[in-house]
Amino acid sequence: MMHVLRNLGLVGASAGALVALSACATVESVERAQATADQALSAAQAAQASADRAQASADAAGQAAQRAQSSADAANAAAQAAAAEAARLREARAGERG
Numbered sequence: 001m002m003h004v005l006r007n008l009g010l011v012g013a014s015a016g017a018l019v020a021l022s023a024c025a026t027v028e029s030v031e032r033a034q035a036t037a038d039q040a041l042s043a044a045q046a047a048q049a050s051a052d053r054a055q056a057s058a059d060a061a062g063q064a065a066q067r068a069q070s071s072a073d074a075a076n077a078a079a080q081a082a083a084a085e086a087a088r089l090r091e092a093r094a095g096e097r098g
Contacts, residue, residue, distance in 0.1 A: 025033075
């Protein structure tokens with residue numbers, strides 16, 4: 001994200017430089033500066049798109065982890081219930097024999 005902000009800062013600085021240099025610069029140098037600013041903006045936009053995709057992937061992974069935790073919690077609860085039922089049945093059988 002800092003890379004994106006830095007690139008956007010470069011774009012702004014380049015645009016400011018274009019205005020400052022326009023009074024004494026040649027058409028070619030202004031065009032080169034504009035091309036550089038355009039490239040910086042394009043790189044910043046690509047970096048932002050990449051960051052957005054990474055965030056979406058991270059969000060999806062977090063949701064998957066939450067679903068997995070819910071499943072694990074449900075399995076644990078079922079196992080505890082089964083263990084409690086098994087203990088109850090053992091005690092009932094012991095009471096019948098004794």
